[in-house]
Amino acid sequence: MDNKEDIFDIRVNEDGKKLVNRIYQLVVVCFWIGLAVEAIILVSGAINYFRYRDITFIVDKGYYWYLRIYTVYIILFSALTILQSVYFLNFTKQAQQSIRINDSHGFNHSFIWMYKSLKITLVCIIINGLFFIYGLF
16 A cells, blocks of 8 residues: 555635635734733733732631632633634644645644644633632632
C-alpha cells in the first residue's frame, strides 16, 4: 500500500474563500471586543476587591474567603479567555492565509491552533464548574 501524504484533497471555491475572509474579519472584531470586555471584568473585580478587602475574617469569614477566591478566579479566567481568543484568532488567520495562497500544509497546520483553543476551553469549563460548586457551598 502506498503511503500518501494527503488522505484526501480539499478544494475551496471562490465563495468558500470569501466566507473564510468574512469569518476571519468577524473573529478579529470579536477578539478586540473580547479583550475590551475582559478588561472591564478585571477592573470591576479589582474595584470589588479593593472596596471590600478590609472585611476581616472574624467579621464574615464566608465573604472573606469568597472575595479572595473570586479575585483569583477572575484573574485566572480572564487570562485563559484571552489566551483562548488568541489561539482561535491564530487559527482563523493561518487558515485564511493558507486558503488565499493555496497552501494545504499551512491549512492543516492551522488546526493545531484550534486544538489548543479547545483545550483552553475545556480548562475554562472545569474552572467555571469548580467555582460554581464553591459558590453553592
